[in-house]
Amino acid sequence: MTTSRNSVKSHGSACIASLCENIKTSTFKQDVLQKKRNAVLVDGVILNGPITDSKAGEKFVEEACKIIMEEIIQKADDVTEKVCEWQAPETLKKILDLEMRDTGESHQKLLQLCQDVIKYTYEVSPVFLLVEEAVIKKMIEFIGWEEGDGIFNPGGSVSNMYAMNLARYKFCPEIKEKGLSGLPRLVLFTSEECHYSMKKAASFLGIGTENVYFVKTDERGKMIPEELEKQVQRARKEGSAPFLVCATAGTTVLGAFDPLDKIADICEKHDLWLHVDGLLKKCYSAKAAYLFQQDKFYDVSYDTGDKSIQCSRRPDAFKFWLMWKALGTTGLEERVNRALALARYLLTVLNSLFP
Amino acid sequence: MTTSRNSVKSHGSACIASLCENIKTSTFKQDVLQKKRNAVLVDGVILNGPITDSKAGEKFVEEACKIIMEEIIQKADDVTEKVCEWQAPETLKKILDLEMRDTGESHQKLLQLCQDVIKYTYEVSPVFLLVEEAVIKKMIEFIGWEEGDGIFNPGGSVSNMYAMNLARYKFCPEIKEKGLSGLPRLVLFTSEECHYSMKKAASFLGIGTENVYFVKTDERGKMIPEELEKQVQRARKEGSAPFLVCATAGTTVLGAFDPLDKIADICEKHDLWLHVDGLLKKCYSAKAAYLFQQDKFYDVSYDTGDKSIQCSRRPDAFKFWLMWKALGTTGLEERVNRALALARYLLTVLNSLFP
Numbered sequence: 001m002t003t004s005r006n007s008v009k010s011h012g013s014a015c016i017a018s019l020c021e022n023i024k025t026s027t028f029k030q031d032v033l034q035k036k037r038n039a040v041l042v043d044g045v046i047l048n049g050p051i052t053d054s055k056a057g058e059k060f061v062e063e064a065c066k067i068i069m070e071e072i073i074q075k076a077d078d079v080t081e082k083v084c085e086w087q088a089p090e091t092l093k094k095i096l097d098l099e100m101r102d103t104g105e106s107h108q109k110l111l112q113l114c115q116d117v118i119k120y121t122y123e124v125s126p127v128f129l130l131v132e133e134a135v136i137k138k139m140i141e142f143i144g145w146e147e148g149d150g151i152f153n154p155g156g157s158v159s160n161m162y163a164m165n166l167a168r169y170k171f172c173p174e175i176k177e178k179g180l181s182g183l184p185r186l187v188l189f190t191s192e193e194c195h196y197s198m199k200k201a202a203s204f205l206g207i208g209t210e211n212v213y214f215v216k217t218d219e220r221g222k223m224i225p226e227e228l229e230k231q232v233q234r235a236r237k238e239g240s241a242p243f244l245v246c247a248t249a250g251t252t253v254l255g256a257f258d259p260l261d262k263i264a265d266i267c268e269k270h271d272l273w274l275h276v277d278g279l280l281k282k283c284y285s286a287k288a289a290y291l292f293q294q295d296k297f298y299d300v301s302y303d304t305g306d307k308s309i310q311c312s313r314r315p316d317a318f319k320f321w322l323m324w325k326a327l328g329t330t331g332l333e334e335r336v337n338r339a340l341a342l343a344r345y346l347l348t349v350l351n352s353l354f355p
Numbered sequence: 356m357t358t359s360r361n362s363v364k365s366h367g368s369a370c371i372a373s374l375c376e377n378i379k380t381s382t383f384k385q386d387v388l389q390k391k392r393n394a395v396l397v398d399g400v401i402l403n404g405p406i407t408d409s410k411a412g413e414k415f416v417e418e419a420c421k422i423i424m425e426e427i428i429q430k431a432d433d434v435t436e437k438v439c440e441w442q443a444p445e446t447l448k449k450i451l452d453l454e455m456r457d458t459g460e461s462h463q464k465l466l467q468l469c470q471d472v473i474k475y476t477y478e479v480s481p482v483f484l485l486v487e488e489a490v491i492k493k494m495i496e497f498i499g500w501e502e503g504d505g506i507f508n509p510g511g512s513v514s515n516m517y518a519m520n521l522a523r524y525k526f527c528p529e530i531k532e533k534g535l536s537g538l539p540r541l542v543l544f545t546s547e548e549c550h551y552s553m554k555k556a557a558s559f560l561g562i563g564t565e566n567v568y569f570v571k572t573d574e575r576g577k578m579i580p581e582e583l584e585k586q587v588q589r590a591r592k593e594g595s596a597p598f599l600v601c602a603t604a605g606t607t608v609l610g611a612f613d614p615l616d617k618i619a620d621i622c623e624k625h626d627l628w629l630h631v632d633g634l635l636k637k638c639y640s641a642k643a644a645y646l647f648q649q650d651k652f653y654d655v656s657y658d659t660g661d662k663s664i665q666c667s668r669r670p671d672a673f674k675f676w677l678m679w680k681a682l683g684t685t686g687l688e689e690r691v692n693r694a695l696a697l698a699r700y701l702l703t704v705l706n707s708l709f710p
Contacts, residue, residue, distance in 0.1 A: 054432040061428055065420040073416055077409040154509040157666045179563025180535035197666055204664050206561025208534025309559050311512045
């Protein structure tokens with residue numbers, strides 16, 4: 001990738017179609033390149049035109065709206081319709097094809113999935129819990145872990161709060177019942193370039209914003225591991241209790257990735273929980289024994305209520321699942337590659353305009 | 356209302372149409388009653404049939420889907436379309452008719468509103484913030500307060516956490532920076548019948564579940580004020596710091612309303628913050644000076660980021676606002692009255708079946 005970027009840069013202008021000869025492309029790409037005289041190719045990605053068939057997409061949305069009208073709006077008004085088609089989660093798993101594959105599914109298949117999801121949506125939505133479970137399982141596999149757990153939250157700020165809470169629970173499980181009163185000062189570390197939600201979380205969780213120790217970053221906005229080590233030493237000397245490092249994978253302004261391996265070594269040395277904002281690491285469920293009713297007439301392992309700080313939740317995993325089903329892992333990968341290629345192309349253009 | 360319920364009960368059967376003669380009804384109701392031989396009237400509410408014209412509703416949804424298709428999906432694919440139609444919040448206020456009135460708006464007007472909302476939705480959505488502001492202002496007026504503030508949250512559990520956090524901030528603003536470490540044990544009071552999110556919130560906020568003191572309830576599930584007084588005394592004797600009473604307006608199981616006036620007197624006496632789960636009371640913004648950028652090129656008072664523990668939020672106020680616009684205050688009132696009348700009718704039927 002570096003080679004092609006540099007060769008493009010050396011031309012002092014935008015990437016041009018002739019580059020494609022040096023890059024292994026599929027028959028499709030060659031076809032497109034032959035048809036488009038001004039095709040722009042960066043790192044093997046053709047940047048011209050839309051990547052999806054927008055007319056087919058519009059047709060799909062129209063069909064989906066029709067299903068919503070028939071299955072939800074009209075049936076809800078019809079007293080002869082059943083209130084729900086109850087099925088146990090295990091049966092639903094068999095009915096629904098939850099698996100996310102490398103290639104995307106057909107629109108027809110996706111519409112069928114939408115219809116099934118609508119049909120079996122009732123009583124705190126087992127369908128959405130199964131979908132969430134499938135997405136989390138796939139993501140854990142994808143990262144390469146053998147086990148793990150997770151939950152979809154209303155956004156990154158709340159996710160950072162969860163991470164802080166789990167780290168605190170691991171550091172001292174009794175805090176759940178006893179609270180922080182009378183304990184030594186808990187301290188966490190994050191970079192100067194971290195998301196502002198870290199301070200909000202520390203305030204909300206009763207840790208206090210002054211107990212967020214900010215670690216210096218280098219000129220690219222990455223946390224400096226030696227500075228982290230210094231801050232941990234400082235906290236120990238003060239008699240406070242370091243418990244967490246919040247690293248960032250993609251800072252807000254510079255998009256910097258903290259050096260996770262080096263930070264992980266420091267965390268291991270000092271027995272600190274490592275959370276990566278943007279990714280998840282070591283984030284196992286606290287298995288908190290809250291006041292949760294377990295007397296349902298089906299497998300209660302699908303009650304995720306004790307994993308969430310919310311009661312009812314929006315089915316946030318559903319849209320992600322449906323997109324994964326539609327594009328497949330390969331389609332998602334192509335989108336990421338295209339975004340990176342577009343960024344490189346922009347840089348090339350800027351460099352040629354302002355040499 | 357009690358009279359008509361009792362007279363119905365004395366018949367030992369479901370309410371019947373003949374009752375309508377004793378109750379002032381509109382011409383519409385009389386028409387319906389004349390047409391429907393078996394019309395059921397409870398407390399002036401006709402219970403038969405749907406309250407809305409479902410065919411017109413379906414037509415409305417179809418039209419709204421068409422707007423979404425044309426304004427969002429097709430325009431997003433069209434490179435000749437502008438990315439956004441920027442307008443300052445004050446101008447948007449004039450363009451959009453945000454006010455919620457007693458009577459509902461026409462479907463045509465509602466579709467126009469949807470179109471305008473779509474047109475001006477961009478950059479953390481000033482339209483949705485204006486909508487949220489309008490809804491909160493209306494609700495504050497409705498309760499009869501002269502001032503107030505609020506925010507839409509992802510659910511009641513998170514709202515209870517906010518309440519706990521605000522109460523704590525009022526009790527001791529320094530907790531935000533310093534945290535709870537080294538402070539006396541903070542104690543809050545709620546009824547045995549409270550929502551389970553109270554314990555979750557106390558755990559999450561670092562207060563500790565053991566510092567939630569549960570107050571006994573009477574046979575209807577209402578908090579007993581004398582028991583609250585005892586618990587506050589107990590906490591004081593223990594040397595802990597009582598700071599909050601969480602009353603409930605509509606408990607989960609029995610739907611009980613705690614005696615708010617008596618509880619408010621106790622709160623006043625002991626200088627405790629009173630939160631009512633289900634309603635809002637004394638819930639002014641903490642005006643927390645977080646790390647928020649105020650260098651936008653329009654009125655920054657529309658940045659609600661410092662009021663929320665989230666960064667981006669879903670436009671939760673929008674659906675409520677659109678419903679209020681569609682039904683009007685009177686329409687919403689009718690829905691509540693109908694729900695109560697249905698509950699009374701069910702009770703009557705049950706009493707007649709199991710005398």
